[in-house]
Amino acid sequence: MSKSDTILIVEDEMIIAANISLQLTQLGYNVIDIIPRAEEVLPKLKQQIPDIILLDINLKGDLDGIELAHLIQKEYKIPIIFLTANADEVHFNRAKTTNPYGFISKPFKKLDLQRAIELVLIRIQEEKMNNPNETETFVISDSIFVRSHDKMIKININDILFIEAERNYCKIHCKEKEHLIVSTLKDLEDKLNVKSFLRVHRSFIINMHHIDEIASSHIVIAKKAIPVTAELKKQLLLHIQKV
Incomplete structure (x- = not known):
């Protein structure tokens, strides 16, 4: 508490x-x-x-x-x-x-x-x-299944733009809609072990395939400015070369 x-x-x-x-x-x-x-x-x-x-x-x-x-x-x-x-x-x-x-x-x-x-x-x-199952998340091939209230929702990994933390919730921003789930960002980061995803801020995980702009202190995805530190920006640039 x-x-x-x-x-x-x-x-x-x-x-x-x-x-x-x-x-x-x-x-x-x-x-x-x-x-x-x-x-x-x-x-x-x-x-x-x-x-x-x-x-x-x-x-x-x-x-x-x-x-x-x-x-x-x-x-x-x-x-x-x-x-x-x-x-x-x-x-x-x-x-x-x-x-x-x-x-x-x-x-x-x-x-x-x-x-x-x-x-x-x-x-x-x-x-x-x-209710330990409330935060269950499964990654299967090219999809992620997340628990939302009383059901499991399938999300295509390629459709995920970025994931935003909101305390005990996470908002998964996709191309067409958003999904609000009961989970910490750390839990999703551990389970979503995909090369194209990178945590660039304590509140954001991004899909590097959807980056539109890289600025000095932020990146832009779907018109959303996402903060990034200088150190994490270096990691981001290295990861982009490998993706």
Whole structure:
């Protein structure tokens, strides 16, 4: 359990959201963003996956927090803690259908927030230990099979442009689409033992066949600028000659 765990706050009362953010920061957690509207959450998740989402049930707009939670769960497996000032039976029963990792009733104390987060992080670790197959990855000939939620997806290795780390997740960028999987970049690096792939940054593995540009401090693949250190750039140039 690490205090570098990331948290996304979805709360339309900005004074409350700012107070939550301050308390979490004081506890040592990394608040990646505060989002006031449900419609802005899924685009944010395509950019960065948090470890936990703190989600207000009574969001203003077309979607409330419970409806948003259902949409999130169709694409991601992210623990959700509901924030609510309305703890009536109707809201509680609706919220239960999303299998949240917890509820925090407003107003709450800093200790309530701290304990809720710590209990969720413990549960996350226990789930990982009890589900070792969740991060399975298989490389067979010219394809890689990765586990995404409850199924295995086949990806043609030549179609992979680069792989980007997002904490306990990896985003595999391909020619046509992206695949978000539960895996560390190190695990994929160990299993994806292919000459054309090289780790050029702590957060990136690239397919050298798809490099469009090599600059002084970055490379470009499919219009994406990927950072590379001077030392790794030397290794990259040597590897390119051998590929």
